[in-house]
Amino acid sequence: MGKEDVIAGASNTMKMDATLLPINWAYLIIKHGEDRGKDLKIIKDETTIGREKENDIVIVNPTVSRFHAKIIRSEDKYYIEDLGSANGTMVNGLKVNKELLHDGDIIQLGDVVLVFKCL
Numbered sequence: 001m002g003k004e005d006v007i008a009g010a011s012n013t014m015k016m017d018a019t020l021l022p023i024n025w026a027y028l029i030i031k032h033g034e035d036r037g038k039d040l041k042i043i044k045d046e047t048t049i050g051r052e053k054e055n056d057i058v059i060v061n062p063t064v065s066r067f068h069a070k071i072i073r074s075e076d077k078y079y080i081e082d083l084g085s086a087n088g089t090m091v092n093g094l095k096v097n098k099e100l101l102h103d104g105d106i107i108q109l110g111d112v113v114l115v116f117k118c119l
Contacts, residue, residue, distance in 0.1 A: 025119055026071075026078050031106070032113035033061060040114075042078070047071045049109065050083070063087050063110025071101070078118060080107060 028040040040057045048055040050068040059068075065085035072079045081098040082089035090108040091099045101107075107114040 026073070026101075027117050028057070028107070028114040029117060030059075030112065031115050033059065033111065035059075042071050042073070045073045047073075048083075050085075059109065059112055061110055061112050064112055065110075068109050077101075078116070080116075085109070 026042040028042065030036050030038045030040070044056060047057060048067060048070045049057045049059060049064075050066050051058065051060060051064050052066045055067065065083070065087065067083045068085040069080055069082050069089045072081060078101040079098055080089060080091060080096065080101055082096065087110040088095045090096065091101070092106050093108075101116045101118070103116065103118040105116040107116055
């Protein structure tokens with residue numbers, strides 16, 4: 001079977017795209033901010049977050065720095081690292097420079113609050 005396989009049933013045909021995601025993948029959910037409820041997928045080994053369009057995840061908010069933080073995937077673990085932002089990066093209410101992330105952690109970048117989810 002190839003990348004796009006056709007599975008034929010008795011009464012229908014379904015086309016499947018077999019794009020593979022890593023077994024352990026993560027995303028952020030905006031809990032408080034302009035795009036509340038939006039999911040932001042983390043699919044790279046290093047994912048930058050900030051106001052500038054050059055970031056992988058762009059958050060347009062004046063309290064978020066142009067290049068605020070990055071999330072680093074190392075094997076099966078995810079870390080967040082502050083990039084010298086003006087308002088800092090907080091995880092579960094504590095200001096951090098670099099921190100190991102766990103499923104359900106609350107991340108704050110300026111006034112924007114995110115929930116880290118890892119499957």
